[in-house]
Amino acid sequence: MNKYLPLLFLLKLSHFSVRAQCPVTPVLLTTQTQVNNFATTYPACTYLNVRFEVKGAGITDLTPLSQLTGTSKNFYINFNPDLTTLAGLDNITEVLGDLTIQANHQLTNLQGFGSLANAPALLKVENNDGLLSLEGLTAGGVLTHVGSLVVIENNSLTDLSDVYDALETVGEYVYIQDNAALTSINTFNNLVSVGQYLTIDNHPSLTAINGFSALQTVGLQGAGWDFEILHCPQLTTVDNFTSLSQVGKNFEITDNMNLSTLSFPGLNTIGGGMSIAVNSALTSLSGLGDFTLTGPLSIVSNTSLPQCEAAGICDYLEGPGAATISNNATGCNSVIQVETACLLLPVELIHFKANTVDGEVHLDWHTASEKDNDYFQVEHSTDGVNFEPLSIVNGMGTSASLNKYSYVHSRPFKGGNYYRLKQVDFDGTYTYSDMVRVETAQAVYVEIYPNPTTGYARLKGELPEGTVRLTDSKGRLIAEKHLPEQYVFDLTREPEGIYLIEIITENERIVKRLMKH
Numbered sequence: 181m182n183k184y185l186p187l188l189f190l191l192k193l194s195h196f197s198v199r200a201q202c203p204v205t206p207v208l209l210t211t212q213t214q215v216n217n218f219a220t221t222y223p224a225c226t227y228l229n230v231r232f233e234v235k236g237a238g239i240t241d242l243t244p245l246s247q248l249t250g251t252s253k254n255f256y257i258n259f260n261p262d263l264t265t266l267a268g269l270d271n272i273t274e275v276l277g278d279l280t281i282q283a284n285h286q287l288t289n290l291q292g293f294g295s296l297a298n299a300p301a302l303l304k305v306e307n308n309d310g311l312l313s314l315e316g317l318t319a320g321g322v323l324t325h326v327g328s329l330v331v332i333e334n335n336s337l338t339d340l341s342d343v344y345d346a347l348e349t350v351g352e353y354v355y356i357q358d359n360a361a362l363t364s365i366n367t368f369n370n371l372v373s374v375g376q377y378l379t380i381d382n383h384p385s386l387t388a389i390n391g392f393s394a395l396q397t398v399g400l401q402g403a404g405w406d407f408e409i410l411h412c413p414q415l416t417t418v419d420n421f422t423s424l425s426q427v428g429k430n431f432e433i434t435d436n437m438n439l440s441t442l443s444f445p446g447l448n449t450i451g452g453g454m455s456i457a458v459n460s461a462l463t464s465l466s467g468l469g470d471f472t473l474t475g476p477l478s479i480v481s482n483t484s485l486p487q488c489e490a491a492g493i494c495d496y497l498e499g500p501g502a503a504t505i506s507n508n509a510t511g512c513n514s515v516i517q518v519e520t521a522c523l524l525l526p527v528e529l530i531h532f533k534a535n536t537v538d539g540e541v542h543l544d545w546h547t548a549s550e551k552d553n554d555y556f557q558v559e560h561s562t563d564g565v566n567f568e569p570l571s572i573v574n575g576m577g578t579s580a581s582l583n584k585y586s587y588v589h590s591r592p593f594k595g596g597n598y599y600r601l602k603q604v605d606f607d608g609t610y611t612y613s614d615m616v617r618v619e620t621a622q623a624v625y626v627e628i629y630p631n632p633t634t635g636y637a638r639l640k641g642e643l644p645e646g647t648v649r650l651t652d653s654k655g656r657l658i659a660e661k662h663l664p665e666q667y668v669f670d671l672t673r674e675p676e677g678i679y680l681i682e683i684i685t686e687n688e689r690i691v692k693r694l695m696k697h
Contacts, residue, residue, distance in 0.1 A: 201225050210236035219244045228253060231277070235259045242268035242292070250274035250298075258282040266292035266316065274298040285309040290343075291316030296323050300351065304330040312336055314343040328352040334359050340391070341366040350374045353405065357381040364388040373397045376428075377405030386412045390420055396446075397426045404428025404451050411435045419443035419467070427451065430475065434458055443467030447492070450474060457481055465490045465512075477503040479512065486511035487521070494522035523551040523578060526611070527603050534599050534618040541589040541618055543599055550579045557602040558587050562689055564598040564615060575603070592620050593689055626683060632695040635672040639681070643667055646685035650694075653678045671696050 202225035209215050215234065228251035234242065239260045246268045254277035257266065264286045272293065278301050281290065287308050294316050303326045305314065311334045323346055330353075331340070337359045344367045353376045356365070362383045368391040378398045380389065389409075399405040407427045409418060415436045421444050429452035433442060440461045447468060453475030456465065464487040465479070471492035479488055486509035497503060497519050505515050512518055520528060531546035543558065553575030559567040576583050589597070597620060601613040626641040639648065643664035650659040650669050659669055663683070671679065676697050683690040 202228060203230050206231035207233065209234045209239070212239050212241065215239060215242065216244045219247060223247075227251065228255075232256070233258060237261055239263055242266060245269060246271055248272055251277065253277040254301075255279050256282070257284060260284045262286060264288070266290055269293045270295055272296060275303075276300060278302040278304070280304040280306065281308065282306040283308065284311075288312045289315040293317050299323060299326045301327040302330065303328070304332075305334060306330065307333040308337075309335050313339055313341070317343050322346060324348045326350055328355070330355045331359065332357045334362075336361050338362060338385075339364050339366065343367060344371070345369050347371050348373075352376045352401070354378045355381075356383075359383055360385065362386050365391050367391045368395070369393050371395050374399070375401035377407070379406070379408045380410070380412065381408065382411040383415075384412075385414055387414045387416060389415070389418060392424075393420050394423055395421060396423050397428075398424065399428025399451070400426060401428070406430040406432060406452070408432045408434075409436065412439075413437045415439050416461075417441040417443075422446060425449070430455070432457075437461060441467065444471075445469045447471040453477065455479075460484060463487065465493060468492055470495070473501065475501075477501060477505075479503075479505045479508060479518075481507045482512075483507065483509060485509050488512035488518045489521040493518065497522060520549045523549055526551045526605060526609075527553050527575070529601070529603075529613055532601065532613055532616055534597070534616045536592075536618055536620050539592075539620065541592045541597055541599070541620065543587045543589065543616075545585050545601060545613075547576075547579075547583045547585075549581075550576050550583065552605045552607070553577060553579075554604050554606045556585065557604065558589075559600050559602060560589065560592075561598040561600075561615075562593050562596065564596075564617070567598070567600060569602075577606075591686075592618075594620050595690065626690060626692065628681060628692050628694050632697050633671060634697065635670065637669050637671060637681075637694055639663075639667040639683075644683075644685045646683060649682045649684070651680050651682070653680070 202222055207230060226247055226249045231253045232251055233256040235258050240262050249271050250273055255275045258280060263284045269292050273295050279299055285308060288310055289312060325348065329350055338361050347368060348370055349372060354374050363385050364387065371392060372394055373396060376399055398407045406429050416438050418439065419441055423446055424444055425446045425448040427450045431450045432455040434455060435458040437460045439459045440463060442462060442465065445467065448471055450471055450473045454473055455478040457478060458481045460483050462482045462485045466487060468490040469492060473492060473496045477496055503515050505512060505518055511521060527550050528548040529545060530548045533544050535542050555575050556573045558570045558573060560570050561567040570589060571587055573585055573587055596617060598615050598617050600615045602610055604610040626639055628637050629640045631637065646663045648661050648663055649657060651657050674696060679694040679696065681692045681694055
């Protein structure tokens with residue numbers, strides 16, 4: 181007989197005993213008896229490597245689980261209608277899988293689960309109707325990172341205070357939603373980053389968000405996600421996110437009907453779009469500061485909002501991005517109103533007209549806004565092509581109000597006159613307005629006789645002082661005379677065709693056509 185057989189048997193027995201210290205298949209404890217028997221069945225088990233769930237009516241005491249220190253899998257305390265305390269879970273320091281505390285309606289706090297130091301997956305507190313606070317969870321102040329954090333549908337929960345102040349990072353998301361009695365969020369004061377999204381949604385009693393003062397980034401992991409504060413009708417101020425500088429995707433503040441103050445002074449980059457909508461008490465967006473926006477901009481249905489000229493919004497409107505701005509108060513009721521408030525248009529010319537008054541031409545123009553406007557140069561032309569400067573009219577520099585200008589051309593040409601404005605900035609850059617045309621009555625009546633002619637032609641009528649020039653159809657000068665003394669032209673040596681007689685006086689230019697045959 182092999183003398184080593186007893187030793188081999190003892191080694192195998194010892195190996196089996198070690199494996200039997202903890203369960204090897206998922207654990208579901210549905211009665212108080214099963215909870216009590218866990219310590220008897222697994223007296224040496226302290227760390228779990230299987231899914232573990234406590235779920236059942238009649239379960240009131242978790243102290244038989246006090247030997248547990250952690251698990252590498254999911255850990256659930258769910259649907260225990262008679263459980264009033266989490267005492268017994270005090271020694272758990274690590275849950276590497278999901279940790280959920282759900283539908284335990286007799287729980288009023290989470291005392292008894294205060295040593296948790298490592299929870300890199302999901303930490304969820306959901307649908308615990310009697311829960312008044314999260315007191316006890318992370319009470320040791322050692323939990324600095326979680327994968328995701330969800331607090332939803334805890335209908336008696338009134339306050340989030342202090343329990344998460346040790347948190348510095350959240351790998352994926354923070355989701356706080358549908359906690360009907362929640363009035364304030366006074367925690368997360370050391371939280372620096374949220375990897376995917378931060379959502380605070382549908383809290384009819386929430387009046388204050390006083391935490392998150394250290395938060396710098398949201399949604400920079402992967403493709404990026406959102407920053408959202410939605411459907412909180414009693415919320416009056418959002419001004420504690422003073423350190424938030426980057427949002428990976430969309431930024432949205434929607435349907436907070438009493439929200440009057442919005443402040444994100446450190447906001448620098450939004451990787452998606454921005455939506456500010458249905459916040460009927462909001463009066464200003466100036467607290468948003470200077471930021472770069474990548475996606476579309478939407479500012480709609482904020483009926484008391486007249487001031488939208490935050491630096492980041494003005495910068496965005498100056499570029500090619502899409503913007504929808506409507507149904508807000510006057511001043512922020514359209515893209516053009518916000519552009520005007522931002523003074524993006526160097527000069528917004530809304531009126532330029534010319535009229536004749538007693539032989540003079542009166543020019544009038546109005547601007548709705550100006551930026552760095554040095555002066556207007558008034559220019560004149562008789563043919564609409566070649567312009568000459570008439571005068572300089574000083575601009576208003578930078579202005580968001582209506583400004584009116586005028587100029588009188590006292591000696592216009594008789595007939596067609598064209599005018600335009602050359603607007604010049606302080607740096608020398610300039611733009612031209614559209615042309616306006618006005619017709620002045622001709623004071624001089626002149627005819628050519630005979631017309632057509634076979635040789636001689638003379639001017640007939642009131643001949644003013646000036647110059648008269650005869651040219652052929654190609655512009656070749658044939659003769660030039662001084663009026664009124666010299667007014668007869670000899671075309672006997674010229675070929676048949678069309679000729680032009682141009683009369684030039686101090687105030688006008690008259691052109692007549694003459695035919696020879």
